[in-house]
Amino acid sequence: MSAPIQAGAKVALRCEGLHRYLGQGEGRVHVLRGVSFEARSGQVTAIVGPSGCGKSTTLYLLGLLDQPDGGSIWIRDQLMSNSSDLDRTAARCEHIGFVFQFHFLMQEFSALDNVMMPMRKLGRLTEEAMVARAQSLLKDVGLGEKGHRLATQLSGGEQQRVAVARALANQPAIILADEPTGNLDVKNSGLVFDLLTRLAKENGQAVVLVTHNPDIANRCDEIRPMRDGEFVK
Amino acid sequence: MSTNLRIALRFLTARKRSMLMSLAGIIFGVGFFIVTQAQTSGFEQFFIRTILGTNGAIRIEDKIQDTIFAMAAAGHDAGASKFEVRVDRSARKYIEGVEDPALLAEALRKFRNVAGVSTVVEGSVIADSSFKNDSAKVYGINLDDHLVVSDLAAQVQRGSGSLEDFRSTPQGVLLGKVLADRLQLVVGDSFTLQAGTEQRRYRVSAIYSTGVSDIDKVRIYLHLGEARSLLKKTAGASFIQVALFDRDRAPQDAVQMEEVLRHSTKSWQEREESWLQAFKALQISAALTVSTIILISGLGMFNTLAMIVIEKTKEIAILRSMGYTRRDISRIFIWLGAIVLVIGTIGGWGLGAGVTYGVSKMPIRIRGIFSADSFQVSWNIWHYVVATVTAAVVVMTAAVIPARRAARLEPGDIIRGTSQ
């Protein structure tokens, strides 16, 4: 499936010369040393590399969860790297869907509630429409019957599928997934990955995922290997 | 329902036990606040009712001896002289008693707030029954006038005998219960009163009980004419007792009456100032003491919320990553405080009202400055309001600090900390 980069596809996310230092004083580390990257709508990009090379750090910066010490980030042609917390928060709500390595569901809430959480914040749909959309997303990830279960009553693979459904909830232009399959067995890994890519393709979303799994990386449209805080290709 | 409230409701159970403890603290704090206020002000109200029912709202006694200074003050316009009258009050000279009670009574009735006026002639006597003798105070009254300015009717009912007998018997007296017991007199008995060289025989028409032992052990009511003959006070009066429609206006009325009538005039608030202040002090100290319960629950609340913030940092980071703003996060924790506050105060009202009711039915024998046979309570919405405001200030302050801390959390830092 590793198709060549589709030239015409729109750039949903772009960054240039990102630098990031982490830690304080003696422990201060130059984690990202000039990262440039772009992700196109309808394409799946894999970021690969050894542990500690800065993949997650890059993803958090791209997802506007963190601020770079240098460089720029554009979300759909809008410069976001130095905008206010409120603007970045709004952009996260509207344009970005996250899937974290450890599924990170809200434990006290049902699967359905978890999927509705981003929709509630965006507030574009009526309650009924939100429920309907959340149900259809859960059905898409194969959990149509388990919407009313609490997060704690779901297996790891199921929880990660709920997290995928939640990331898709507001139909964001960009989906960022940090080792979404890292904690899952082979069968579940494949399931979650297929879901993510299929749904993203159907909706023309840009997917960036960090993975250690070469099988999964090879099934992406593009692979960007990273080493010591830089892309090497 | 707002999403933040919805999330707050779920977070509420995150620290169930310590949350319930704080909640219980607020319920008890608010409840006890209400109960103590209901009691202290209940007794205060009862005390006020008692003193109004015995000594009246305003008492006009000793005539002011006109001095040059006082006359100058009297010449001023009302506003200015009011001030001066107060300033030089202690320096004043008085002539004992009321010289022309009829004239004064007539002038008093012209005040709009005056409900009744009773002229009283007072004097010391020795009361002598066949059993023993005792010193006492005679109050010469016109019964119908005095019924308006006191609760004498009810006080006789609490004792024995009847007012009708007194009304129709020139030699009849109304005897205080304590004094009657001391002299071993019952209704219908005869005894003598001696004032100076004058000695006369009277009959007990009724025995009254005000509940104030200082009154019940000395005061003997006589018909005004009888008292005048016995005490040899053919003219004038010892004082005039005044009843008001609006008792709270007594201080202002007293000042005005003093101005106009040129007689020393004291409102019940001035007369009983030390007792009333004691009640106020009691009320305030009870409020402060009980507020510490609320304060401590507030600290517990603070602690609980701070723990929830720590416990829920991951959830906070997820919410932030989904687009929930700092303000949303802080609102969730403010909601937590508000939910506990609302449940706590409503519970506290229930507890307060319930215990207040229960206490009011509790038998207790009080004899002293007043007498009561059960706990006195007063139902006042302000007790509930003040308790609620106190709880609101404490709980919301306790919620704001953790809320702000939660809002300040950086989602990137949290997520980096949990997944490498």
Ligand SMILES: Nc1ncnc2c1ncn2[C@@H]1O[C@H](COP(=O)(O)OP(=O)(O)O)[C@@H](O)[C@H]1O
């Ligand atoms: N708070 C921190 N202080 C100092 N160094 C940190 C901190 N957090 C992460 N790092 C370092 O940053 C580097 C990149 O981390 P990360 O982006 O999580 O790597 P990856 O996801 O590629 O495994 C690592 O070497 C890690 O040790």
Ligand SMILES: [Mg+2]
């Ligand atoms: Mg990582």
